[in-house]
Amino acid sequence: MNDETNPPLKPVPARVQKTNVFTSVVWLIPLIALIAGGWLLMQNIRNTGPEITLLMDSAEGIEVNNTVIRVLSVDVGRVTRIKLREDQKGVAVTARLSADAKDLMREDTQFWVVKPRIDQSGVTGLNTLVSGSYIAFTPGKSEESQDTFTVLDMPPIAAIGQSGLRLKLVGSNNKMLGVGSPVLYENFTVGQVESARFNPKNETVDYTIFIQSPNDKLVGENSLFWLETGISIQTTGSGIVLDSAPLPALLSGAIAFGSPINGEKGQPVANEKTFELYNNRAQIDNLPGARALYYIAFFKQSVRGLAAGAPVEYKGINIGAVADVPYFAPDDSLKLLQNGWIPVRIRIEPARMEINARRQSREHWQQQFQTALNRGLTATLASNNLVIGSKMIELAEQPGNNTGGTLKPYQQYAGNPVIATRSGGLDELQAQLSDLLNKFNKLPLEKTVGELNASLRELQTTLRSANALINKPQTQGIPQELNQTLAELRQTLAGVSPQSPLYSDIQTTLQSIDQTLKNAQPVINTLKEKPNALIFNSNVHDPIPKGNR
Structure with missing residues (x-):
């Protein structure tokens, strides 16, 4: 049997697929986007x-x-x-x-x-x-x-790249400045306040200030800082002193600084150094020096008007200031009514006496002052300003080294020497006026006034009698009668021979009468103007009654 009914299969040729180039390019777009996104992200x-x-x-x-x-x-x-x-x-x-x-x-x-x-x-x-x-x-x-x-809240004071000095200030002040307030040196603005804060823990005001370069070279370790606010009016013995700060300080106040009196500013300071801030310049001026000498003075009279900081002068030269009024030792104020005196502590600054002179030691001035006290140097309360009633202390030697009338109950009091005091100034004048008024009150004024009143009454009675006499018709007719008599005498004389003795006698009599009338004419005229001229002499001053001595 053959296989003709099932012929063998023929081989099928393989298909060759073509690759799509467009499909490969599409995949590149996300890759590029990813790379671009990564680059943008970076x-x-x-x-x-x-x-x-x-x-x-x-x-x-x-x-x-x-x-x-x-x-x-x-x-x-x-x-x-x-x-x-x-x-x-x-x-x-x-x-x-x-x-x-x-x-x-x-x-x-x-x-x-x-x-x-x-x-x-x-x-x-x-x-x-x-x-x-x-x-x-x-x-x-x-x-x-x-x-x-x-x-x-506010822009910082120090700008970018700006150099300067930043300091801390602490003070028990009664006023607080705001941020941005100026910092002054001799009324020139050299910086500003960066921060201001009240510290309730110690009840102080803490400031941070910035001073621009090169003004920071004005600050030294001995520099003193104080508040400068508004207009300062000071009444002193020399008059009224008006001091006005620059306009920014008038609006918001300012912080001022300077070197100590008769001192140097010292070495430069570093950033963030802390200084004490005082209330005003007067507080700076009353700061005790390193060589300050302290004495105690006892006053019997009132110390009203005498305050701490009042000047102490020696013959018109300011040599110190009053440190404390009053200044009682422990428990000594309990004897205030018993003793009747008030102790005052005064501070003597040797630097104020070194005028155009070399600096001396504290011991030198202490010895000089003790020598002056032994010679009779005393302290007296004097008037510093009559308008406001402020007082000062004046130092002077007693005339003729007379220590009578001075008050010096102790040689030392609370560890300080005691300087003798005496009354003077307005208090002494008031005492003298009081003594004069007491003497005047002792005069027998009532008796003297009574006697004067009686004399005046008698004078008034006499004056009335004189006025009545002058006003009588007989008195006022005397001049007319005299003139008539003279006329009759002239008529009679006309019938008398000029060679007869009678004529000569009548002529002499007429001349005498005529002279008498001439002399009486001023008196008559005066009586017509002032009828009381016979009693009172207008050319003599009124007598002044004198009291019994």
Whole structure:
């Protein structure tokens, strides 16, 4: 049997498939996109800076994605989130910075909000009225990096790259200055207040001030700082002294500093050094020197008007000041009514007596003063200003070394030498006037006045009698009768021969009468004008009654 019915199978030729080039290129697109995305991601990572947190009291004027972070007016970041702080003491603002600011976030970097502000420094931030508030910062110089910062209320005083001296001031002051108040040297602004804080623990005010270079060279280890506020009016024995600070100090007050009186500023100081802050310049002037000498003076008269800091003068030269009024030893004030005196402690400054002279030791001046006390140097309360009633202490030698009338109950009191005192000035004048008035009161004035009144009554009675006599018609007719008599005599004389003796006698009589009338004419005229002229002599001054001695 053959296999004709099942012929053998013919081999099938293999199909050759053609490769699609387009399909291979499509797979390259995701690869390129992946590479581009990775490159963009790397670029974004390289261009994106750190994320920082800013702690603020409130988010006033701050908006997410709108408020920018700037340094030197260049945008280096933007606010991305605002949330309340967990301690409920403000808000936490999250900001994303650019890579340019990555190395600027240091431990001492300072942030603040820039917005329109009017203060003693002028008007600032007006450009934010249109663009809105923004956050600025000054880069720090610390080697330690940081990502959380507290935003300040005011711009920091020290600008970027500015050199100077930062100091700490502590004082028990009765007034607190604000941030930005000027720091003065001889009325020139050389710095500003960076921070001011009241410390309730020790009841002091703590300041941080910054003095720009090269003004920082004015500060030394002996420099003294005090508050300069407003207008100072001082009334002294020389008159009224008006001292006005610069305009910024008048608006907000200022801190002034200078070297000690008759002293040097000392060696330069380092940053963050602490100084004491005094209330005013007068407190500086009354600081005791290293060579100060203390003495005690006892006064019997009132010490009203005498205060600590009042001048102590020797013949018009200020050589010290009053240290304490009053100055009682322990339990000695219990004898105030018994003793009747008030102790006052005075301080003598040798530096004020070294006028154009070399500096001497404290022992030298102590010996000089003791010699003067042995010669009779005494202390007297004197008037310093009559308008306000302030007083001072004047030192002078007793005339003729007379120690009578002085008060010196002790040689030493509370460890200090005692200087003798005597009354003087207005108190002495008041005492003399009081003695004079006492003597005047002892005069028998009532008896003298009574006798004068009686004499005046008698004079008035006599005057009335004289006036009545003068006013009588007979008295007023005397001149007329005399004239008539003279006329009759002349008529009679006309009938007498000039050679007869009778004529000569009548002529002599007429001449005498005529002379008498001439002499009486002034008296008559005076009586007509002043009828009391016969009693009172107008050319003699009224007698002054004298009292019994």
